[in-house]
Amino acid sequence: MLTDFLSLLFWIKCFAKGAIPQKLPTSLVHLKCLDLCGFEFCFGREVDLLSALLLVTSSPNIETIKIEMEDDLTEAVSQAIMNLIDHQDYSYVTLDHLRVIEIYNFSNMKTRMDFVKLILAKSPMLKKVAIYLNEEIVDIHGRVKILEEMIQYPRASAKAEIVILNFCV
């Protein structure tokens, strides 16, 4: 199963050149823990954003998600990518088993905020959202802004707690 998953990830990240499907032909029903740390996800890059979204939204039994961000972009992120999550149709997605999501090296880039918004809206059993902020990029004001914005997002789970922590390398 793990091999299936890793090959899938590599297939997506390496070979798909902008033609990533929004849905997989079959769901990843066995996947309980999605650990995407170390894969250098750059949410300002379409292929990375779409593959992360594809994995999450194709895993209906997922309980835990861990993801680490690593934006090494030098060029500006296009408006199309910034608004990508808004323009996808995820009305069919529910993450009925998701309890914990941990996101490392977070900053307030719109696509990252939208990703959290999507997770909060789709996860009725969610207990904990742990956001590890990159302090080199986000100062105390940025931190407050992120929290203020996040607590306004509609939540499918009344018990979902958002905690903001420091990301230490």
Ligand SMILES: *[C@@H]1O[C@H](CO)[C@@H](O)[C@H](O)[C@H]1NC(C)=O
């Ligand atoms: C954290 O993100 C920044 C840019 O957003 C990147 O330069 C850095 O390499 C990342 N650090 C780790 C440990 O992934």
